Amino acid sequence: MEHYYQPEIECASREQIRAWQDERLVKTVKRVYENVEFYKKKMDEKGIRPEDIRSADDLCKLPFLTKDDLRDAYPYGLLARPLSDCVRIQSTSGTTGRRVVAFYTQNDIDLWEDCCARAIAAAGGTTEDVVHVCYGYGLFTGGPGLNGGSHKIGSLTLPMSSGNTERQIQFMCDLGSTILCCTPSYAAYLAESVWERGLQNQIKLKAGIFGAEAWTEEMRRDIEEKLGIKAYDIYGLTEISGPGVSFECSAQTGMHINEDHFIAEVIDPKTGEVLPDGEKGELVFTSITKEAFPLIRYRTRDICILSHEKCSCGRTHVKMTKPLGRSDDMLIVKGVNVFPSQIETVLLNQGYPANYQIIVGRKNNSDTIEVQVEMTQEMFSDNAGVVAEREKKLVDALKAMLGIYVKVSLVNPKTIARSEGKAVRVIDQRNLYQN
Amino acid sequence: MEHYYQPEIECASREQIRAWQDERLVKTVKRVYENVEFYKKKMDEKGIRPEDIRSADDLCKLPFLTKDDLRDAYPYGLLARPLSDCVRIQSTSGTTGRRVVAFYTQNDIDLWEDCCARAIAAAGGTTEDVVHVCYGYGLFTGGPGLNGGSHKIGSLTLPMSSGNTERQIQFMCDLGSTILCCTPSYAAYLAESVWERGLQNQIKLKAGIFGAEAWTEEMRRDIEEKLGIKAYDIYGLTEISGPGVSFECSAQTGMHINEDHFIAEVIDPKTGEVLPDGEKGELVFTSITKEAFPLIRYRTRDICILSHEKCSCGRTHVKMTKPLGRSDDMLIVKGVNVFPSQIETVLLNQGYPANYQIIVGRKNNSDTIEVQVEMTQEMFSDNAGVVAEREKKLVDALKAMLGIYVKVSLVNPKTIARSEGKAVRVIDQRNLYQN
Structure with missing residues (x-):
């Protein structure tokens, strides 16, 4: 049986999703134009007024935003609300030059955690589960995102953070962890470590939610076999909120994008032209509910394909493939x-x-x-x-x-x-x- | 001007505090007797029935609880609610033998964060502040506790976590951190590092909340001078919830214990006899609002003195000295x-x-x-x-x-x-x- 966290949203009709997107995009564009000098300038340069954006169809009229824009605006240049309304900063690990810093109001965190809760529910998470989070905490979005989602579900959350494999395995056995959240390569390492110790019968894992890096289908099968679980992919960007921008369902054929919060486009990375479903191109996101740090047409540099095909899980939100490469050299x-x-x-x-x-x-x-x-x-x-x-x-x-x-x-x-x-x-x- | 987070509680009359304690203790004892085999057995052995506890005056009739009891009960032996009602585990760093694991319902976390919010407000925290948390996150209670408290205040929270001093200082300067939360020794190290780099005029810190280890008045003066701040002490135990069991106010002469959640006693560590105000002995806590993991008469092994003297800050809750030593050899x-x-x-x-x-x-x-x-x-x-x-x-x-x-x-x-x-x-x- 498929689990949902917000079925009325996750399985909404395409018309309903479209209505949400139209209304929220119009409001967001008006808000950023009035509150963020950067967007006003960019839109003025292109000769676009907020009134020109009347529905999601008009999205393609708006200029793109790049990671360099974010770096140039560091730290406060893209903030759409006063600092006193913000309650959290998260940041990319950016090892050189200026970091990307993302701001959140309490409502932004609330919606981000909803997105993560949907991912955990899709992996079978309920109040009966023990969610073992070994993503890093602190500035990195992995730990706090999945931790917050797990709380929303009402699962028992183990905030393990990263490292200390001995302790990870000890808690996994002692406390009966059922859902593991970490990078796929750490999952593979944990799986090996469990086998080396002959503890495979003492763990109760049933599912894993693995993201933050690329992984292959072979690796998925390997982890699934060794840990006796079903392994789900998850995708996200700190700039856009963190993990949970999209997540895999039981079909395991791509990740549903939370379209009530984000509009996804795929473009030709050279021309900027919007490409139709099924064509490979650069993924672009527009956030339509974020208060503190809304991003308009943010170029992720990830190469993807979108699909609106009916999904066996019952969810109606568009699916994206795993990233198939990068449009830059990262x-x-x-x-x-x-x-x-x-x-x-x-x-x-x-x-x-x-x-x-x-x-x-x-x-x-x-x-x-x-x-x-x-x-x-x-x-x-x-x-x-x-x-x-x-x-x-x-x-x-x-x-x-x-x-x-x-x-x-x-x-x-x-x-x-x-x-x-x-x-x-x-x-x-x-x-x-x-x- | 003194800041409070919950003035109606923090400055309540002694009669009101006493009334809360009486009512909550009676309910807690009844609850643990009925739900936790361990407590039932211990009380039965002493011939005490829940009905014998009619007010906080009767607390001294109850048996003590030690860290060994907690270790023996690992992991689930002291749980007072079904696992499905629990949403979080935190743990001590216990480097040997069995760890102490503490469980929380969502309500337990909510009250814990209230306690931390009181500590941040006492240090002057408002929605205008940038709270820089460099306690560790994950299983350790330092990071999540202060992080949660900062959210309650509505301050902008920087979840820095520990380590990476370069980055700590960069964010401190770039984002204008005003309240620093970490161990006192890390605060001293940060202060030195800031001076070595000649950045003392680029930081905007006004206060610090430093706990999790003992520190001297000399160290306080040194940190206050170097960082140009007022430095506040904070106390807590993972077993009891985490940081914020008690916290220092502007008077800086001891830490107010959140008496609406915890009843504090000081006992003779040899005889177990309860000692009066002003006498040095072992600090014992009883939690009276915790749902998942209530502890009755938990011996902290910290040697302290309690004082009910009127405090210049207006708070009415009892004050404890910094720990003055240990009753064990730790x-x-x-x-x-x-x-x-x-x-x-x-x-x-x-x-x-x-x-x-x-x-x-x-x-x-x-x-x-x-x-x-x-x-x-x-x-x-x-x-x-x-x-x-x-x-x-x-x-x-x-x-x-x-x-x-x-x-x-x-x-x-x-x-x-x-x-x-x-x-x-x-x-x-x-x-x-x-x-």
């Missing part, structure tokens, strides 16, 4: 956003030429990343000790920039292949995005 | 509970004799701990390398047991002084508890 490695430009900056700062290659792989369901860097003729050395020392220095500098361990291999001059066109900087061997 | 080092018996266990397991001394100190406002261990005649070595290797092995084993770094010094046989009576195992040079 990599997500071990859950951390990595831009090749960040790596290049470190190399140049340390006096290396820009001849390098980034190789991303996956070992035991965990990401690996290596940078091969050419030494110049001048710095060339065949003394292993000298090379090892230089490599260590680069490892430390990359750790400081990215927050994760990157393997570094210094290679001999002229050994990295030159291409005639754009250099192939990144080799991603993970096949996360195969479709 | 040390709190770097916020972690350390029992000398844990250290002894490690030494014996590694083949050392029980001739050792634990020296606890404080350097730059941060705790230090060293164990001096006698080598036996057989294991004696004057080879520095061999000794260093053995010391490192002990450091690792102690880290695994306690979770913190303990300096180890192996000393020559017969160099630790023998006393004729009870061995002096612990030398605490911190003077945290001077009165």
Whole structure:
């Protein structure tokens, strides 16, 4: 039997959803135009007045918003309500430059938690469940989002936070956790750890809600088998609220977007043109209920396909595929956003030429990343000790920039292949995005 | 001007407070007797029936509860409501043996957050404030408690969690944090870091709420001066709910106990006899509003003095001194509970004799701990390398047991002084508890 948290919304007619979106979009655009200098300026530049937006059909007239806009507006530039009305800040982990900071009124948090509650209900969550949350807490949205959703359901919430696998497994056994929330790679690691300890019969998990990074169908099957659960995908962005922007239902064929709060579009990343259902393009979100930090046509850079096909779960909200890639060059490695430009900056700062290659792989369901860097003729050395020392220095500098361990291999001059066109900087061997 | 969160409660007449306590205690005792096998058994053994408890005057008839009782009842033995009514678990950091796990209904969390909101209001918190919480989140009660209290006030909450001092200071400057919540030693460290960077004029802090470990008046003055704030103490126990069981007001002369939720007693730790106001003894709490996990006469092992003297802040609830010591041998080092018996266990397991001394100190406002261990005649070595290797092995084993770094010094046989009576195992040079 399918569980819902707000069936009257989750299974509303398309007409009803459309009516909500029309009404809320018109109000949101009026509100941001009147309250946020940034939006007023952008709309004025394009010659668009709030009155021009009369329904969701007019959404395509509005300008896009990018992550750079958010960084430039840091910290208070996009705030649509006075600070005294805001009760929470969350933030991306942004390891370099300015972070993205998102603001929430109490009502914004309330609606965000509703979205997470829908995801937990879709995974079978009821007041009888023990929801084990090992996403990080604090500024990261994973922990607080799922924690809040679990409270809405009335499940018993275990705010485990991340790390300490021994304790995770001990509590899982002792307290009878039934729904696990974490990244898919940590789920895979926990599954292995449970088997290594021979505890697979002592856990009572029935479902998992895994997001914040890309994962394959193979990985899903592996986790499902090892933990004896059904594994559900979840998607979200701190900028847009956090996890729960969309979530998987029992059909496990894409994630329903909470369309009463967010309007989704898929665009051609080059032209900005809106693409029809079934076509692959960049996902764009407009929030239509957020008070403190409403975003209009926010370009996620995630490549997706939307589908309005009837779903066996009974939900009527549009489905999105897992992200099938990125429209920028960002990599997500071990859950951390990595831009090749960040790596290049470190190399140049340390006096290396820009001849390098980034190789991303996956070992035991965990990401690996290596940078091969050419030494110049001048710095060339065949003394292993000298090379090892230089490599260590680069490892430390990359750790400081990215927050994760990157393997570094210094290679001999002229050994990295030159291409005639754009250099192939990144080799991603993970096949996360195969479709 | 003094700020209150619930003035009608915080400044209620003594008669009103007494009336609440009488009524709620009677109901609580009846409830636990009927719902918790553990309490029924303990009361039956003492020949006490729920009807014998007719007011708070009868509290002294009830048996005590200890931390060992809680450990024995792990995980579900003291639960007074079905699991399906519970929405949260929090836990002590308990590094050895069974942890203490506390359960909450939504109403329990609501009242706990009220207590924290009173503490934030007492520190001047309003909807205009930015409350910077760098207590840990997750199972630890510090983060979620103050976070929830800040939401109740309607302040803007920054859920920073612990660690990453660079980021703490960056957000503090960028977002204009006004109230800092963390351990006093982390506050001292942050203060130093702010000065080292010359950022003291870029922070807008006005107050701090510092708890979870003992701190001196000198430390308070140091933090207040360096950060330009007023520093408030806060007290709590996970078992009893978390931070906010009591909190300091503008008078800064002890912490008001939230007497509408908790009845406090001070007893002679040897005889169990209740002591009058002004006398030093062990603090005992009875929760009178908790639904999921009510504790009756819980012995905190903290040595305190209670005072009903009129307070200049206008609050009428009884005040407790900072803990002035412990009635057991537990040390709190770097916020972690350390029992000398844990250290002894490690030494014996590694083949050392029980001739050792634990020296606890404080350097730059941060705790230090060293164990001096006698080598036996057989294991004696004057080879520095061999000794260093053995010391490192002990450091690792102690880290695994306690979770913190303990300096180890192996000393020559017969160099630790023998006393004729009870061995002096612990030398605490911190003077945290001077009165």
